[in-house]
Amino acid sequence: MHPNSRIEQVTETIKRNSDSVYRLAFSMVKTVQDAEDIRQEVFMQYIRKNPAFESPEHERAWFIRVTTNLCKNLWKSAWRQKTVSMDATFGQESEREGRTDTTRTGGSVKDISDDTTGVLAQMTLTDEEEWVMETVKRLPLKYRVVIHLFYYEEMSIEEIAGALKLQPSNVRARLTRARKMLKNWLKEDV
Amino acid sequence: MFQNIYKSAYDKIGTQSAVISDETIQDWVEKSLLADKKYGNYITSVETGNLSRKKSRNRRAVGMFPGLVTAVCLVVCLGLFLGVPVAAENIPGFYAVLERNAPGLLNYMIPVQEADSSAGIVLNLEAAKINGNTAEILVSFTDDGTGDYIHGMVDMYDSYHLKSYSGESNVGGCYFMEYDEVQDKAYFQIDLISTEGTFDTERMEFNVYQLLTDCRSFTEEIPLENIDAVYGLKAVSLNGRSGMGQENPLLSKLSQPGNATDPRPGHFVMDVPVADMDPETMEVTAVAYEDGLLKVQLFRGNFKAADRHMNIYLQDEAGNQTYPNLAVGWQDEVKGETVSLEEYYFVVPEEELANYTLWGEGEVRAGSIKGEWSIVFDVE
Numbered sequence: 001m002h003p004n005s006r007i008e009q010v011t012e013t014i015k016r017n018s019d020s021v022y023r024l025a026f027s028m029v030k031t032v033q034d035a036e037d038i039r040q041e042v043f044m045q046y047i048r049k050n051p052a053f054e055s056p057e058h059e060r061a062w063f064i065r066v067t068t069n070l071c072k073n074l075w076k077s078a079w080r081q082k083t084v085s086m087d088a089t090f091g092q093e094s095e096r097e098g099r100t101d102t103t104r105t106g107g108s109v110k111d112i113s114d115d116t117t118g119v120l121a122q123m124t125l126t127d128e129e130e131w132v133m134e135t136v137k138r139l140p141l142k143y144r145v146v147i148h149l150f151y152y153e154e155m156s157i158e159e160i161a162g163a164l165k166l167q168p169s170n171v172r173a174r175l176t177r178a179r180k181m182l183k184n185w186l187k188e189d190v
Numbered sequence: 191m192f193q194n195i196y197k198s199a200y201d202k203i204g205t206q207s208a209v210i211s212d213e214t215i216q217d218w219v220e221k222s223l224l225a226d227k228k229y230g231n232y233i234t235s236v237e238t239g240n241l242s243r244k245k246s247r248n249r250r251a252v253g254m255f256p257g258l259v260t261a262v263c264l265v266v267c268l269g270l271f272l273g274v275p276v277a278a279e280n281i282p283g284f285y286a287v288l289e290r291n292a293p294g295l296l297n298y299m300i301p302v303q304e305a306d307s308s309a310g311i312v313l314n315l316e317a318a319k320i321n322g323n324t325a326e327i328l329v330s331f332t333d334d335g336t337g338d339y340i341h342g343m344v345d346m347y348d349s350y351h352l353k354s355y356s357g358e359s360n361v362g363g364c365y366f367m368e369y370d371e372v373q374d375k376a377y378f379q380i381d382l383i384s385t386e387g388t389f390d391t392e393r394m395e396f397n398v399y400q401l402l403t404d405c406r407s408f409t410e411e412i413p414l415e416n417i418d419a420v421y422g423l424k425a426v427s428l429n430g431r432s433g434m435g436q437e438n439p440l441l442s443k444l445s446q447p448g449n450a451t452d453p454r455p456g457h458f459v460m461d462v463p464v465a466d467m468d469p470e471t472m473e474v475t476a477v478a479y480e481d482g483l484l485k486v487q488l489f490r491g492n493f494k495a496a497d498r499h500m501n502i503y504l505q506d507e508a509g510n511q512t513y514p515n516l517a518v519g520w521q522d523e524v525k526g527e528t529v530s531l532e533e534y535y536f537v538v539p540e541e542e543l544a545n546y547t548l549w550g551e552g553e554v555r556a557g558s559i560k561g562e563w564s565i566v567f568d569v570e
Contacts, residue, residue, distance in 0.1 A: 173338035
């Protein structure tokens with residue numbers, strides 16, 4: 001393939017998947033900077049590995065798998081966890097003074113502002129959107145992924161299972177558990 | 191509803207993220223391919239100018255240093271930049287957990303890394319330290335891929351045991367350390383003391399028989415907005431009562447003695463319908479103020495399947511907590527299951543109520559899973 005054609009193909013593929021990779025990364029990590037780093041690393045891996053996609057579904061599944069793996073790797077370092085935790089605390093102090101989720105629901109499992117980084121305040125999110133996003137961020141990582149893929153990407157359970165290399169029954173169980181936790185926190189059916 | 195809100199929020203996040211320009215992609219291509227020697231020729235044809243500059247810098251560098259020094263530098267740098275991440279990748283995940291929760295154990299816990307699977311859950315014996323008659327063990331639980339049980343705090347429910355040839359009797363405790371969501375593992379530290387001499391470190395056996403997988407703690411404010419609600423009273427037979435102010439006349443008038451058919455003490459509680467309640471939940475079902483008493487009724491669900499309890503208290507603006515003057519407990523039947531209920535009473539003048547908020551600290555230990563996890567190991 002001529003280098004220019006290759007560059008064009010790479011550019012098209014990256015632009016086609018950029019938003020979904022970024023959104024998935026953001027749903028899994030705690031800061032915008034991390035999500036952007038993940039997105040860059042995903043696409044650099046794509047460029048380096050140059051995988052041959054058999055179909056649009058294959059392409060989508062490849063990017064989902066690489067994104068989730070890189071997000072998990074990001075958290076494997078104890079040092080990293082501590083560092084980001086401190087960042088999150090800073091964001092909490094500067095932008096979410098005094099608020100805990102008890103003000104919204106009358107019920108709290110933990111102070112969800114642990115997970116905020118200030119980014120939500122920069123966006124034009126409604127209170128409802130912000131509340132839902134923060135609540136979903138309280139879910140364990142493995143549940144956040146399936147919730148995002150199911151509700152945002154509107155993938156079927158079988159598609160999610162294929163992308164994450166899990167059994168469909170396992171995806172179904174995770175989805176059920178996540179819905180139950182969200183229902184408990186949001187006080188509404190999910 | 192949820193989906194609409196979630197999608198709407200993430201749509202905004204997509205538009206907020208920086209648009210990736212062609213230049214950025216070009217930069218990624220360059221960085222990615224430069225990192226991979228096999229693409230050397232490809233880069234030359236795509237980015238000839240940049241590569242030429244890099245080559246000329248390299249030549250100057252080689253000219254300034256003797257070959258041996260350059261080689262040594264390269265080896266050291268490679269060792270630092272490649273060796274450390276590679277080594278880190280192979281370090282068992284429990285070290286990071288120990289560092290966060292019990293750094294004092296880091297230096298002397300010996301990796302064991304043995305596992306056993308039962309009932310869809312894998313028990314991992316991560317590390318141990320045995321010294322004489324004391325044993326410190328780090329274990330973790332994770333799903334075996336067929337189910338979804340481990341997703342937060344779990345409880346071993348005292349159903350674990352350590353055996354060695356020297357004896358089987360030991361005492362101690364286990365502490366839930368954390369659920370590591372990346373490893374998808376729930377970690378426990380177990381400290382045991384043998385009451386029959388020293389442990390035999392050449393062959394030991396660790397067993398677990400039951401896990402509670404739906405465990406959580408929470409603190410929630412209980413709204414005091416609807417305390418004007420009026421409930422009728424119904425008489426129940428108590429299973430238990432506690433509190434320091436039971437002799438208060440406002441409370442004693444709710445009590446009645448047992449009788450010949452049911453010797454348990456009786457009590458008048460708020461008549462709150464519970465027939466439609468889910469036996470697998472815990473919920474505050476009523477809060478009302480009547481005759482100088484703030485009453486709070488708690489539905490604790492099926493107590494045989496799970497341990498659910500709540501510590502209820504009033505708190506003033508200074509953070510001072512006031513506990514109930516009386517708490518009573520009784521049982522009922524809901525959907526064919528025996529459930530537990532409690533009612534709490536605070537003797538507080540109506541005009542002082544505005545000074546307080548009402549809080550509940552809840553603990554739930556549910557999701558019982560029985561299995562047979564057994565790991566034979568040594569720590570030589």
